[in-house]
Structure formats: C-alpha cells, structure tokens
Amino acid sequence: MAKRHVIVGGGTSGANAILTIREHDRGESEITLVSAERPYSRMVLPYYLGRSIAESHVFTLTPPRLAQLRVKTHLGRRAAKLDTGGNRLTLDDGTALDYDDLLIATGSSPVRAPVPGADLPGVHSFWTLEQARGVVSQIREGAHVVMVGAGFIAFTILNAVLGLQARLTVVEIAPQILPRMLDRLGADLVERWLARHGVTIRTGATLAGIEEEAGKKRLRFRDGEEVVADVVIMATGIRTNLEWLQDSGVRVNRGVLVDDHLRSSVPNVFAAGDVAESRDLVTGLPALHAIEPTAMEHGRVAGANMAGENITYRGSLLMNIVEVCHLDIATFGAWDDPTANAFAALQPERWAYRKLLWRENRLTGALILGKADDIWTTNDVGMLKGLVQSGADLGKWKEHLRRNPFDVKPAFIASGTTARLLPQTILGRPSVPA
Amino acid sequence: MRCELACSYVQTGAFQPAQSVIRVSPFEGHTSYAPFTCTQCAEGWCLTACPVEAIAISPVGAKIVQNDQCVGCKLCTIACPYGTMFYNPETQKALKCNLCGGAPACVVACPTSAIEYVEAETADWLGAFAADRSPRHLERQAAMAEAR
Numbered sequence: 001m002a003k004r005h006v007i008v009g010g011g012t013s014g015a016n017a018i019l020t021i022r023e024h025d026r027g028e029s030e031i032t033l034v035s036a037e038r039p040y041s042r043m044v045l046p047y048y049l050g051r052s053i054a055e056s057h058v059f060t061l062t063p064p065r066l067a068q069l070r071v072k073t074h075l076g077r078r079a080a081k082l083d084t085g086g087n088r089l090t091l092d093d094g095t096a097l098d099y100d101d102l103l104i105a106t107g108s109s110p111v112r113a114p115v116p117g118a119d120l121p122g123v124h125s126f127w128t129l130e131q132a133r134g135v136v137s138q139i140r141e142g143a144h145v146v147m148v149g150a151g152f153i154a155f156t157i158l159n160a161v162l163g164l165q166a167r168l169t170v171v172e173i174a175p176q177i178l179p180r181m182l183d184r185l186g187a188d189l190v191e192r193w194l195a196r197h198g199v200t201i202r203t204g205a206t207l208a209g210i211e212e213e214a215g216k217k218r219l220r221f222r223d224g225e226e227v228v229a230d231v232v233i234m235a236t237g238i239r240t241n242l243e244w245l246q247d248s249g250v251r252v253n254r255g256v257l258v259d260d261h262l263r264s265s266v267p268n269v270f271a272a273g274d275v276a277e278s279r280d281l282v283t284g285l286p287a288l289h290a291i292e293p294t295a296m297e298h299g300r301v302a303g304a305n306m307a308g309e310n311i312t313y314r315g316s317l318l319m320n321i322v323e324v325c326h327l328d329i330a331t332f333g334a335w336d337d338p339t340a341n342a343f344a345a346l347q348p349e350r351w352a353y354r355k356l357l358w359r360e361n362r363l364t365g366a367l368i369l370g371k372a373d374d375i376w377t378t379n380d381v382g383m384l385k386g387l388v389q390s391g392a393d394l395g396k397w398k399e400h401l402r403r404n405p406f407d408v409k410p411a412f413i414a415s416g417t418t419a420r421l422l423p424q425t426i427l428g429r430p431s432v433p434a
Numbered sequence: 435m436r437c438e439l440a441c442s443y444v445q446t447g448a449f450q451p452a453q454s455v456i457r458v459s460p461f462e463g464h465t466s467y468a469p470f471t472c473t474q475c476a477e478g479w480c481l482t483a484c485p486v487e488a489i490a491i492s493p494v495g496a497k498i499v500q501n502d503q504c505v506g507c508k509l510c511t512i513a514c515p516y517g518t519m520f521y522n523p524e525t526q527k528a529l530k531c532n533l534c535g536g537a538p539a540c541v542v543a544c545p546t547s548a549i550e551y552v553e554a555e556t557a558d559w560l561g562a563f564a565a566d567r568s569p570r571h572l573e574r575q576a577a578m579a580e581a582r
Binding site: 012044052060297319320321323326328330373378380382384396400403412413419426430434 | 452468483490521568
C-alpha cells in the first residue's frame with residue numbers, strides 16, 4: 001500500500017513539505033492536506049494591502065496545482081485531536097484520517113493586547129488573508145491609522161499604509177521601536193527617519209483601552225494620553241497553534257520539540273515552521289524562530305525525511321529584513337547577544353548603522369541599517385549573512401572590520417567564505433524550482 | 435570597472451555601477467581588483483527563499499528573477515549568503531545576474547580579458563587570489579592604526 005502522509009497546515013512549511021515529497025516520489029504516495037485556509041503566502045500580504053499586487057497573487061498551492069500534485073484536501077477544516085497511538089487524526093467536523101506519518105505545521109496566530117475594546121469591530125489584526133481583506137477595505141486616503149505594536153509585523157505593512165496616503169501613528173509599549181530587531185542606537189536612527197517621513201511614533205505607551213466614538217476609535221493610554229483613530233491595527237505578538245496537540249503525547253515546550261530530522265518525540269510525527277522548536281544554527285540550542293526562511297527549510301527537510309530520505313538539518317539562522325520608506329533594516333544570527341564581543345559603527349549623515357558580534361574570530365550576529373539605495377547596504381547585507389552562516393574564521397580581517405565596519409566585501413572574499421559556502425545545500429543536492 | 439557599467443546598462447538600461455550585479459573589489463590598496471558576481475550556486479538560496487516562486491532556472495543554468503512574479507519583499511537579498519542578490523528601487527523587484535541569457539556583457543566589456551565565460555566547475559575563483567593579495571595590506575593598516 002502507498003504510504004499515507006498527512007500534512008496539517010497549508011502555510012510555507014506545509015507547502016514546502018508537499019513539494020519536496022513529490023520531488024522525491026513523483027506522485028506514488030498518498031498526501032492529504034488539512035488546512036483551515038486556502039494555501040497562500042503570508043509574506044506577500046503587505047503588497048496586497050499596498051495594492052501593488054492583486055489578491056490572486058498571494059495563493060501558492062491553488063486547486064489545479066494541488067490536483068496536479070495529487071494532493072487530497074480538507075480545506076476550511078481544522079485538526080481537532082491527534083491520536084499518536086492509533087495513528088489517527090480527527091478533524092473539527094469529525095472526519096478521521098489514518099496516517100503513516102504526519103506533519104504538524106499549524107503555524108501561529110496573532111495575540112491582541114489584553115485591554116477593554118481590543119475586540120471591537122474596526123480593531124484589526126494583520127495576520128491572515130481574511131484579516132488583510134478587512135484592513136484593505138478600511139484604509140482610505142487621509143484616514144488616521146493607529147498601529148498598536150512596533151514590531152516586525154507592524155513594520156512590514158508600514159510602507160503599504162503610507163502608500164495609501166493614510167496618516168500613521170505607531171504606538172509601542174517598549175521604550176523603543178522594533179525591540180526584537182534593533183538595539184537602542186539603531187532604533188533612535190529609525191525613529192528619526194520615520195519622523196522625517198511623517199510617521200508619529202509614541203514609545204513607552206501602554207494602552208489602557210479602546211472605545212467606540214461616532215464611527216472612530218478612541219485609544220486611552222495609561223499615562224492619560226488619548227489618540228483618536230479611523231482604523232486600529234493590533235500587531236502585538238503571536239502565539240503558536242498547539243492546543244489541538246493536548247493529550248497527543250507529542251512533547252511540547254514553547255513549540256513542538258524536534259530533532260535534527262524535524263521529528264517530534266513521536267517518531268512518525270514531524271513538525272515544521274512556526275510551531276517547531278528546533279536547533280538554532282548559531283547557538284546550537286532549541287529555538288522558536290517563527291520566520292519565513294526557517295519555515296521553508298523546516299518544510300523541505302521534514303518533507304524529504306517523510307519521503308524516506310535521511311536528511312540531517314544543521315539548524316536555522318535567525319534573520320529578518322524590513323524596509324521602511326527606503327531604509328533597510330536587517331539582522332542575522334545572535335545580533336543581540338549581550339555576552340558576545342561587539343562593535344558598532346554609526347554614520348548618522350548617511351543614515352547608516354551596523355553592529356557586528358563575535359565569538360573569537362567568528363561573526364555570530366550582525367545588524368545592518370542603511371538606505372536601500374546606498375552601496376554600503378546593498379553590498380553588505382548578503383555577505384554578512386554568509387559570514388554568520390558559514391562561521392568562517394576571519395583571522396586578521398576581524399581587526400580590519402573593527403577599523404572599517406563598512407568594508408565587509410574584501411573580508412568576505414579573501415577569507416575564502418565562498419569556498420566554505422559552495423558545498424552547502426539543505427537537502428544534499430541542487431535545488432530545483434517547484 | 436567597465437564590467438559594472440556594461441552590466442548595469444544591460445540589466446537596468448542605465449549606466450549606474452551601483453545597480454550592477456557584478457561588483458569589483460579592490461585589493462592591496464587598489465593595486466589589484468576582483469570582480470564578484472553570482473556563482474549560480476547549487477542550493478539557490480534565492481530560489482528556495484522566494485515565497486512566490488518568482489525565481490526560475492534559465493536554459494543556460496542561471497537563476498533568474500521573473501519580474502511579473504516578484505513582489506519585491508527582499509527575502510532573497512538576505513537569504514543569499516554571497517551578497518549577490520540585489521534590489522532595483524526603480525522597478526521594486528529583485529535583481530541578480532542572469533548571465534545575460536548566455537552572452538554576459540561583463541565578459542565583452544572587460545578590456546583585460548579578466549572575465550571569461552566558460553563551462554567549468556563552480557568554485558571559489560577569487561578566494562585564494564584575494565587572500566594572497568591581502569596580508570601585506572592588512573599589516574600596513576594595522577601598523578598605521580598603531581602609529582596613531
């Protein structure tokens with residue numbers, strides 16, 4: 001009998017797992033996809049919001065594609081109960097699916113600030129396609145949009161909101177913007193840049209509640225300040241979707257704990273993406289990244305192993321990039337490790353800042369900030385990633401970078417980093433387009 | 435730097451070396467130079483990272499950006515560990531070496547025949563060259579820093 005794979009979740013990791021299984025077996029096995037939503041890419045929703053792409057552009061595994069890949073689907077259904085002893089998944093409509101192996105790829109959900117009025121109509125999250133549709137229909141020219149939370153998700157939609165000619169205020173509970181992507185010096189530079197582009201920033205602001213007021217929303221803060229908004233977007237964090245795994249026997253910490261083959265504590269149950277707590281490439285410790293590149297790699301490795309390959313995963317490199325008003329902000333690896341040897345350089349007149357973090361002569365983390373069209377930025381973003389990913393010993397180049405932190409390229413090339421990176425592939429073979 | 439001019443012209447329609455996808459690095463205090471561009475690596479970090487499958491492999495084996503698919507999210511620019519994935523602010527699309535469809539403009543433009551387009555093993559052609567031309571320069575820099 002053909003092997004029966006069940007994939008729970010149609011996001012980045014689920015889709016990559018399906019494509020990788022099919023790349024391996026050309027259609028022999030049975031694949032069933034359970035997904036609460038039609039598969040789409042969350043990463044591109046900000047471009048749909050900004051109207052630079054049509055809604056149809058966001059879909060990944062469309063019905064014809066799923067048919068071509070010979071994938072059975074239960075779309076609009078959620079997993080309700082996992083019986084790992086009986087190898088049976090039960091869905092929220094009572095359907096039972098028997099499997100030989102299963103992938104947990106249920107992702108994460110947005111969390112709203114726990115204040116009165118957070119669930120009023122007109123207070124939006126921006127996470128799912130459905131929520132994106134809700135925001136798209138509300139933002140009009142001249143509208144005042146208040147974004148609660150100044151984290152990565154909020155920043156990915158900042159350009160789109162400004163592009164729609166809305167007025168934007170960003171409020172953040174922490175004393176600085178992007179607290180998980182920037183240190184204080186970098187945050188100060190970005191705050192000045194945004195002020196210059198007409199964005200109002202209020203940091204250290206704790207929301208106390210939201211009230212409806214003649215079609216608008218009045219946001220009250222703990223310090224007594226108030227702001228009136230036409231549209232409120234809450235981007236106050238996410239949590240992993242794990243509830244359905246209760247009593248399943250799958251070991252869970254902050255996420256599903258997986259080994260270097262993406263297997264959970266139950267050998268025929270794999271986990272990938274935002275729900276999977278797996279090895280961080282730099283620290284070697286289990287980590288919950290909840291980022292797109294990690295979800296993609298997890299999906300491919302899990303898919304290959306479910307298809308019968310033996311692929312060992314080296315671990316995920318934490319990385320993020322966001323562009324706001326043509327200023328790039330990118331981080332790699334352990335960019336905020338307080339125990340690392342770090343040096344930073346600021347060039348305020350060029351809006352450039354970077355921080356390099358070291359363990360002996362190896363770069364373990366980097367933060368880079370600069371104008372998107374500045375040669376310092378475009379030259380160095382990828383090379384800093386390569387230096388952290390390869391863990392190359394930079395020897396005397398470390399001192400060079402301490403003196404000239406904006407001159408990464410000669411260090412990258414002359415340290416032979418290219419040679420270290422060229423043999424690296426995630427699946428031990430050349431990648432092919434899906 | 436004629437390769438940068440030729441490249442930017444073919445790729446973007448303008449002579450702007452800052453938009454070239456081949457970039458020349460000086461070594462040993464500008465006494466030698468090394469042009470650096472995409473190796474068309476086996477992993478294709480850009481290709482696998484793209485959330486909308488905008489990167490394909492062309493008949494000549496180059497990873498190429500399909501502009502009608504690319505949304506400009508820049509994920510490929512951080513996924514590529516070689517720093518050879520760029521972004522064109524005018525088109526708001528990712529920009530990389532596509533080997534000019536099999537007739538690279540940089541090769542034609544190079545006045546010293548330093549760039550050749552041949553079938554060869556993918557390798558780090560510049561690492562040893564650059565390493566060889568760096569130590570004296572690094573030592574001189576260190577000595578100068580100490581003198582200050």
